[in-house]
Amino acid sequence: MSETLWDRSGCSVAGTLTVVGEKWSLLVLREAFFGVRRFADFQRILGAPRAVLTDRLGTLVAEGILRRVPYQAEGERQRHEYRLTQKGVDLYPTLVALMQWGDRYLADDGSGPVRLEHAGCGAPVRLALVCESGHELAGAREVRPVPPAGSRPA
Amino acid sequence: MSETLWDRSGCSVAGTLTVVGEKWSLLVLREAFFGVRRFADFQRILGAPRAVLTDRLGTLVAEGILRRVPYQAEGERQRHEYRLTQKGVDLYPTLVALMQWGDRYLADDGSGPVRLEHAGCGAPVRLALVCESGHELAGAREVRPVPPAGSRPA
DNA sequence: CAACTCCGGTTCGTCAAGTGAACTCAGCAT
DNA sequence: ATGCTGAGTTCACTTGACGAACCGGAGTTG
Numbered sequence: 036m037s038e039t040l041w042d043r044s045g046c047s048v049a050g051t052l053t054v055v056g057e058k059w060s061l062l063v064l065r066e067a068f069f070g071v072r073r074f075a076d077f078q079r080i081l082g083a084p085r086a087v088l089t090d091r092l093g094t095l096v097a098e099g100i101l102r103r104v105p106y107q108a109e110g111e112r113q114r115h116e117y118r119l120t121q122k123g124v125d126l127y128p129t130l131v132a133l134m135q136w137g138d139r140y141l142a143d144d145g146s147g148p149v150r151l152e153h154a155g156c157g158a159p160v161r162l163a164l165v166c167e168s169g170h171e172l173a174g175a176r177e178v179r180p181v182p183p184a185g186s187r188p189a
Numbered sequence: 190m191s192e193t194l195w196d197r198s199g200c201s202v203a204g205t206l207t208v209v210g211e212k213w214s215l216l217v218l219r220e221a222f223f224g225v226r227r228f229a230d231f232q233r234i235l236g237a238p239r240a241v242l243t244d245r246l247g248t249l250v251a252e253g254i255l256r257r258v259p260y261q262a263e264g265e266r267q268r269h270e271y272r273l274t275q276k277g278v279d280l281y282p283t284l285v286a287l288m289q290w291g292d293r294y295l296a297d298d299g300s301g302p303v304r305l306e307h308a309g310c311g312a313p314v315r316l317a318l319v320c321e322s323g324h325e326l327a328g329a330r331e332v333r334p335v336p337p338a339g340s341r342p343a
Numbered sequence: 344c345a346a347c348t349c350c351g352g353t354t355c356g357t358c359a360a361g362t363g364a365a366c367t368c369a370g371c372a373t
Numbered sequence: 374a375t376g377c378t379g380a381g382t383t384c385a386c387t388t389g390a391c392g393a394a395c396c397g398g399a400g401t402t403g
Contacts (some may be wrong), residue, residue: 111371132316133201148200148336151334160321161321163318174278177307181304212389238391240353266399268350348401352395354395358389362386362388
């Protein structure tokens with residue numbers, strides 16, 4: 036019973052999930068990282084209902100994760116495209132984490148279809164848990180969560 | 190228009206999200222990482238509706254992310270608790286990624302309530318993008334996604 | 344023994360969200 | 374004028390979340 040039960044109401048995991056945890060949000064961002072910028076492309080690739088896509092793009096813009104940039108192409112009227120902000124770019128580790136887990140556990144061969152490589156040297160890229168002393172941790176079991184100072188027993 | 194548009198149907202991000210992307214799933218796992226194991230504790234801490242919690246725990250067990258372990262405590266009848274499997278433990282980076290982003294962008298002071306420290310040395314822990322050649326990447330802009338060999342133009 | 348409590352659910356009515364198809368509207372092309 | 378395209382909006386329908394109530398077995402209390 037007496038597990039580590041401090042107050043969890045301010046936890047950042049929950050907060051982040053309210054921002055990008057709705058259906059399609061993270062898939063929209065995945066496409067954004069692949070370079071997709073226009074409504075029709077998001078819609079065609081994802082297959083999400085237009086209404087949902089309109090809503091998700093709107094909330095992502097409202098959250099400052101995407102921004103609407105007007106532009107016009109050759110002989111077309113002015114449109115706008117959706118581009119990642121820095122706040123959006125910083126969600127990249129989240130997507131990589133999801134991708135790595137899926138590659139390991141959902142793909143038949145244990146590696147997914149998309150490979151990530153370091154643009155500088157071409158070597159494959161992965162997420163690692165590291166500590167400030169320079170150690171790389173093997174997994175969650177080497178991490179100790181430290182509750183906030185005033186930890187009420189819930 | 191001619192963005193990088195190969196086929197995305199097998200992407201692991203979507204697959205992982207169908208497994209743990211439903212509402213409450215990742216919060217259940219967060220609690221599991223904090224050591225919570227029993228239905229009533231999940232329910233009390235998360236505040237999720239019981240029916241939803243029953244369903245989420247069931248699917249997580251069905252997916253092999255949690256397992257139901259029977260046990261009995263002092264002078265109590267036999268109950269069962271939910272424990273992380275290795276497959277579940279490997280979702281840790283996903284939660285850390287969500288937490289780090291929330292700490293940076295949602296907390297007032299730019300750092301969240303829970304600190305993660307290396308159990309071995311006590312130093313703070315973070316996620317890093319590294320390549321096999323040993324470089325640490327600053328962000329998504331240094332990563333190039335490589336489509337699968339037979340990349341159809343969608 | 345009967346009543347009560349706790350844990351781990353299930354059931355139910357309501358309400359919000361997701362879905363797919365159809366419709367809208369502005370501007371360009373013919 | 375007519376049609377086309379990108380970016381939505383509207384609508385009817387289905388699915389999912391919510392909260393409160395109910396259930397059933399094991400232990401505990403009287």
